Amino acid sequence: MPNHTLYIVRHGQYSNHAAPGAPPDGPLTALGVTQARRTAERLRELPISLIHHSTLQRAIETAHIIAEQHPNAKLSAAPLLCECIPSVPSAHTALFATIPAHAIAAGAVQAPAAFDAFIGAHINPVHGGQEIIVSSGNLIGYFVSRCLGAPLDAWLQTDIQHCGITELRLGPPRGTWLVRHNDIGHLPAKLQTYT
Numbered sequence: 001m002p003n004h005t006l007y008i009v010r011h012g013q014y015s016n017h018a019a020p021g022a023p024p025d026g027p028l029t030a031l032g033v034t035q036a037r038r039t040a041e042r043l044r045e046l047p048i049s050l051i052h053h054s055t056l057q058r059a060i061e062t063a064h065i066i067a068e069q070h071p072n073a074k075l076s077a078a079p080l081l082c083e084c085i086p087s088v089p090s091a092h093t094a095l096f097a098t099i100p101a102h103a104i105a106a107g108a109v110q111a112p113a114a115f116d117a118f119i120g121a122h123i124n125p126v127h128g129g130q131e132i133i134v135s136s137g138n139l140i141g142y143f144v145s146r147c148l149g150a151p152l153d154a155w156l157q158t159d160i161q162h163c164g165i166t167e168l169r170l171g172p173p174r175g176t177w178l179v180r181h182n183d184i185g186h187l188p189a190k191l192q193t194y195t
Contacts (some may be wrong), residue, residue: 002128003171005179006119007043008143009066009134010160012036013193014058023083023103028061035163035191036065042165042186044069046130052118053134054081062163063134073132081118083136086111089153111142111155119143122170140166147176158182162193 012032016024028036039062048070053063055077067075084107088096096104118133141158145151147168160166160182167179184192 003169004122004128005130006122006168006170007046007048007130007132008140008166008168009039009043009062009132010137010140010162010164011054011056011058011062011134012039012065013162023056025056025058027057031191031193032058032062032162033065035187035193036062038186038191039163039165040066040069043132046070048073048130048132050074050076050129051132051134052076052078052081054083054136055079056082056136059134059136063132066132066134070132078114078117080110080114081133081135081139082110083138084110086138086142086155087153089156092156107138111139114139115143115146119147119168119170119176123175124171128171143168144178144181147178159194161187163187 012028012035014028014032015026017026018024051063051067051073053059063075067073085104086107088104137160138155140160141155144158145154161184164182164184166181169177169179
């Protein structure tokens with residue numbers, strides 16, 4: 001049976017230009033562009049057929065920079081890959097006190113739906129392949145927690161640097177397995193950022 005590989009990339013550093021009360025978003029900073037270019041170079045030898053990305057500006061820009069190294073890969077925008085709050089651990093409710101209840105409720109629905117669409121759908125692949133997903137830190141942490149069978153609130157205990165690469169292998173014999181997480185070997189220390 002074939003395996004399917006997903007390279008999940010957190011977007012590059014960005015400048016938040018969102019209106020007050022709106023979810024954070026904006027263009028990549030100059031540093032974020034450099035991070036994305038380094039990531040594109042790191043992934044350029046892979047036979048990528050598809051690059052999924054969220055519909056947030058920071059992810060779109062990161063995906064397009066990566067796509068420059070994969071001219072035959074299709075770009076696919078997916079709202080399910082946007083940043084969300086997958087769950088709120090009871091010990092950390094104060095951390096999310098300023099986020100509207102409807103946004104938290106929506107994230108609790110979105111995160112599992114995104115997992116099913118982009119990971120669960122490939123656990124028993126008919127054909128192997130390699131794809132890239134460009135998304136945000138919270139959702140990537142949720143994906144990793146689910147793949148490891150960790151409690152669903154464990155996403156909050158992970159952190160992913162800008163343009164960190166997480167590699168998941170899907171298929172027999174293990175279903176899902178984490179090959180690498182938050183790999184930033186392609187970014188020198190001066191290009192490594194979290195926020």
